[in-house]
Amino acid sequence: MLHSPVQLVAVIHHKLACQPPLNRTRRRRRLSGDNQRANMAAFLPRILSFGKNTKVLLNGLRLSAAPAQQYSVQVSKYGETVTHTGQVYDENDVRRARFVGRQKEVNENFAINLVAExxxxxxxxxxxxxxxxxxxxGHPKVYINLDKETKIGTCGYCGLQxxxxxHH
Incomplete structure (x- = not known):
């Protein structure tokens, strides 16, 4: 019985690595749609052979799912705050010399979060x-059509919806 998702991933990796290689000819040929579906159908049971263990993995992931909206600033594993572009430097990166003796100042009000509110x-x-x-x-004036299937129109410049x- 597996107890942790890490053990489960190791078992899945082992099962996939131990599968015999597919027969391939030296000359690559383009497969038609029917042949592609047949090859996919033959390969699918090999991938899904660990179905019982997949449920264990997914149950563990469901408990550790992150919220869709984050309102706090992310911090890297080195204790450095992450910017709105995802900029974070490794511990030995020379670009961190700018921040020796002081903390990197990051504006916590990211524009994408403010527009989402x-x-x-x-x-x-x-x-x-x-x-x-x-x-x-402002930005250049744009016209947004609201009678399309999308129902909600979004400005491509500022993100307003x-x-x-x-009336009916």
């Missing part, structure tokens, strides 16, 4: 224009 704006018309607030702080308010 904005509610969807309900509009009566089927076309809306967005200029990001106008003036020097708009939805058409239907």
């Amino acid at each position: 904005e509610p969807v704006t309900h509009i009566e018309s089927r076309v809306v224009s967005c200029d990001g607030g106008g003036g020097a702080l 708009f939805k058409q308010k239907h």
Whole structure:
């Protein structure tokens, strides 16, 4: 009986590594759609032969799933804060010399999180224009069609979302 996901991953890796190699010809030929499906069907039982152990792995992962929205700043394993671009340096990286004797200052209000907090704006018309607030702080005016299948239109520049308010 396996007790930890690490042991399960080791068993899965061992099972896949011990499988005999597939017969391959020296000359590669393009397979038709039917041949590709047949090869996939022949290979699928080999992958899924550890189905009982997969449930154990997935149950462990379900408990350790991360929340979809994170409001705290991430910290690397070296204790360094991670920026909005994911920038983090290794312990021996020469670029860390800039931060010797001081902490790297990271703005915790990432723009993507601030835009995600904005509610969807309900509009009566089927076309809306967005200029990001106008003036020097805005962006070029774009027109967003709201009567498509997507139902919610998103500005490609600033990320604001708009939805058409239907009368019927």
